[in-house]
Amino acid sequence: MSDARVIIKRDPEREERLVATGTTAAELFGGDRSVVAARVAGRLKDLAYVVVDGDEVEPVAMDSEDGLNILRHSAAHVMAQAVQELFPEAKLGIGPPIKDGFYYDFDVETPFTPDDLKRIEKKMQEIVKQGQRFSRRVVADDDARTELAAEPYKLELIGLKGSASSDDGANVEVGAGELTIYDNLDAKTGDLCWKDLCRGPHLPTTRNIPAFRLMRSAAAYWRGSEKNKQLQRIYGTAWPSKDALKAHLSFLEEAEKRDHRKLGNELDLFSIPEEIGSGLAVFHPKGGIIRRVMEDYSRRRHEEAGYEFVYTPHATKGKLFELSGHLDWYADGMYPPMQLDEGVDYYLKPMNCPMHNLIYRARGRSYRELPLRLFEFGTVYRYEKSGVVHGLTRARGFTQDDAHIYCTKEQMAGELDSLLTFVLNLLRDYGLDDFYLELSTKDPEKYIGSDEDWEEATETLRAAAEKQSLDLVMDPGGAAFYGPKISVQAKDAIGRTWQMSTIQVDFQLPQRFDLEYQGSDGTRQRPVMIHRALFGSIERFFAVLLEHYAGAFPAWLAPVQVVGIPITDAHVPYLQEVAAKLRAQGIRVEVDMSDDRMQKKIRNAQKSKIPYMLLAGDEDVSQGAVSFRYRNGEQKNGIPVDDAVAEIAKAVADRVQV
Template identity: 65%
Template sequence: MTQPLVPSDVVYPADGFALFSDRSVVALRVNGTLRDLATVVTADDTVEPVTIDSPDGLDILRHSTAHVLAQAVQRIRPQANLGIGPPIADGFYYDFGVDEPFTPEDLKAIKKEMERIVREGQRFMRRVVTEDEARVELAHEPFKLELIGLKGGADAAEGASVEVGGAELTIYDNVTRDGETAWKDLCRGPHVPGTRMIGNGWDLTRVAGAYWRGSEKNPQLQRIYGTAWPTKDELRAYQHRLEEAARRDHRKLGAELDLFSFPDEIGPGLAVFHPKGGIIRYEIEQYMRQRLLAADYEMVNSPHITKSDLFMTSGHLQWYADGMYPPMELDEIVDAEGHVTRQGQEYYLKPMNCPFHNLIFRSRGRSYRELPLRLAEFGTVYRYEKSGTLAGLTRVRGMTQDDAHIYVTADQVRDELTRNLDFVLSVLRDYGLQDFYLELSTKEEGNPKFIGDDALWAEATETLREVAEASGLELVPDPGGAAFYGPKISVQARDAIGRTWQMSTIQLDFNQPERFELEYTGPDGAKHRPVMIHRALFGSIERFFAILLEHYAGAFPVWLSPTQVVAIPVAGEYGDYLDEIVARLRTRGVRAEVDHSDDRMQKKIRTHTTQKVPIQLIAGEQDRSAGTVSFRFRDGTQTNGIPVDEAIDRILTAIAERTLVDTAEDLA
């Protein structure tokens, strides 16, 4: 409902709160801005009730629960200093400056205190204050005073917008039924009307260390994480999803299935792939190369390091230097007496492939007849991610990007964007992902991070929006999430347990062609500037590997499985018979082997089932005599007496069609 409210929808009691016939309403969107229910509206306002189960409503619920957490902590540890407490995906956190880290026993006590605050039915009351007034009231909170000074600028802190991100400074009082202020916090709001609405669908999950404002130069705070949901049942469902996610954790599966590791000798965020992981990675890349070539991409290659001038031209040194490894000074010349006769040149490990592709485009004259020119590379890049942000293969320091850069005329932009969006969705479906929505990342007005002409940004953003909407997929806005050089569409994919992962990105860039002075000769004989499209399908091979590993819980489709077929003889005397069948499979490119170990047959079956081998071939006297084999599958089902030729055909078909084979029905 987006219309002025009428008296039957809302009444205003003496305390000023809006009461709705729909008691799930927790806030209002008044003329496009989120406001508390205490906001007085008029017939001239456009008002939309915000329900507790909507995305905005969930954020408000979680932010309110974070305030209850902070109040409980200060009841138990009055000397604790408050950091920030924003809502996050599926939950919230709050940072505290404390002398001693929180213990598991502390969390139990904090949770009990939170339960008391919820039952007390405190109301969240908003007050507008001046900067001087806020400093007086929060004089004992050094981190809050620092935020007031920064006024929510770009260098404030991640999540700080919930404190000082509005046009005015506000403090929220937690007011008891007797009208006393029990606690207060600097906060932008809005909040639920009162603590009772938080209910019992919440929990505290863990404690972690976090540097104030994300900088290792600042004090380390204690961060308490929690989750909050409208009902206890939704909380339990979320906890069940967490248990399933833990079972699928790619770091755990990577060790159990012997796929990859992170040796200390190499350094944080730098993975090595073992033979089984290496073959999965090979198949992922090889199929992608086939699709690229079929889609008229041209494969290129570029070095891992370059002179600093290249990244000065591209803008990465100005806007991305903190995410790059420090430079190496090379090519210095020293004479026989030890004097430097020529200063060295700074070289950087590359964090991006795009500047190299620009040089390839610029290496000779280009004609409009060559456009669209689609350059693709599996290029390894290096980014100096902070150690606290590293997370297995999903956040690493060395990664291989399936990168492509497409150079088009202005008239070709829309068709090429549509073509690429269709292409990435088709490829992702081939890898087994099916559930998608799109996110449109745009610039934040006034943020100096974003470079280039405003008119070009507006044109690029609108073009991306129209292409995304034409796809028929849900489109979600992501204000401020664009790259520094242009807006982007990102494909968000939901995995087997409903989690969302950012997958492919398609970015429009009017700026790098300008910075590199890229040109092509048009049909009029004049020089023109191409438009550049950045396209990454996986983001990185490492991250995509992790996502697929968790999506399938290690039980890959046959074509991606490191071992596709294991043959198990009922007794040793039938090993030769299975050797002949496996030899035929291997000549057809199937990754197959015979288990000739001394283990009993049942133990062999358990071992290879645990290793998630999709197909086991079993043979005894009856099979050998009849020229057949028996299939056994991951779920324990079995198909007996299949002629060898037919068995081989079924296996080859499953591989060619990229079939997920878990049960007998999947290979019928």
């Protein structure tokens, strides 16, 4: 028997080893339980893969990104097996891994109930304990159709082999090249327990799934299209250890407490009335205060940075979006047209940039005016599918803090550098300070303009990003059709990442709109256009901050900054005088004159997450003082009124979190 010479790669080390022909990846790694798969020539393989001469083999640990995906996809298979054992009539859809978990779609007569999920999870635990072996085999298309004749959705996927889109998870089932089925085999007898069309790879056995939990079920259209049948989707999560699962469930519990929709209702900040429609929010008075303060501070900072404010209408003739190219590339995200003016199509605007271009083009421009920075709080409308609408974070009507900067090519690098610094510093002012940057590059299938323009824009953005000394992550193919972009990714208080500001370099729209300026030599030249949204949208940023602070906004953003709490009704006039002094300093203050007892008033203020409580009784009145109670429960007594007012005013001015 001849030997095979392979290279084991464990960055940065490379070990050359001579092994017997027929050696598997599992044997190569000596039964290391942390290794769940192998990467061979860049492709993931099961540990049952037999290495061949010349292979370069890299171990894949369960706690790596690829390892977690394999774990979760294997758990999805176990869940599907459990479903079909309990509900034999269930037809299989797809079951890909997703962030922090997995799902599987099923065609069943009635939706799954919470009790059903408990039964399915119990059955999964039985399958895991059995230690069934995942076994891969290659099948011909016709043989696969014969074996899976009772699974109509799998038959459809077989027909899509080689062209399935990763967007709907179908590539988990099939891919280019050979077709494979994974059998779940009994650990003792080797008998077939269950099978599924799948590209793999999988864990060696079901016993390698350490910890999982089923989370919820929901309706989902087959392959994400509303034209297809609605299936039932079960979501689950799986982790490398029980402790990791417990930590994740604790994280989800904390995230649920911070859910902006829940807090928005509890704190009376906003609502999304059914009578208005999904994804269309109204802000209540307290939410309106927070939003106004957010916007006012942003306006002031933009004015200091040399931006000029503009306003544009909510609707426009369709020809504007034909000119910009959005009707070619973005029509699915736009509301249907309105037929007005003898058949002329009008659209609710999904973005502001085409209108800003018309403002630029309204008169001749000179190089002396550049860079020209136009800014607008512009409300836009996008037709998001009902399945993705989510409170304020994914809405159908929202207000962008939208800026478009027109500059010369010579100014572009410097403008991007200062712009990114401006964006990051302003986000820090609102309390976010843990960032990394993402560079989205050209989608080869969806772009306009020359490759040379795209390369220049991409490299200039890269250089600006690298100056910030932040981690830079690549997003290949993630750019809009007209230019590459940098997006600021920010972590919140519990470690979740949110996409915040975006900055895009655009050589294409100035050309489409024939934008020009007169250069210093008298020639007509084309400006560069930079698109920039700092918050993304006011609504979404509002939601991010609401969850980041768990509703306990810093004093400068809090809708009510101070509440006066009298010990008895006799102390109300005194606190009203204190409140007048605070209002003279621009502080938002209320005096609680309700019939509630003092302790109930304190609890109400804490529940409303008001930063400061000022209590007053006979001794405070006689001394011209107040008792100072903070949101965290700390209290200081006998503080002179003027000192209390000065402390609060300074904390608000300095944007201090209390």
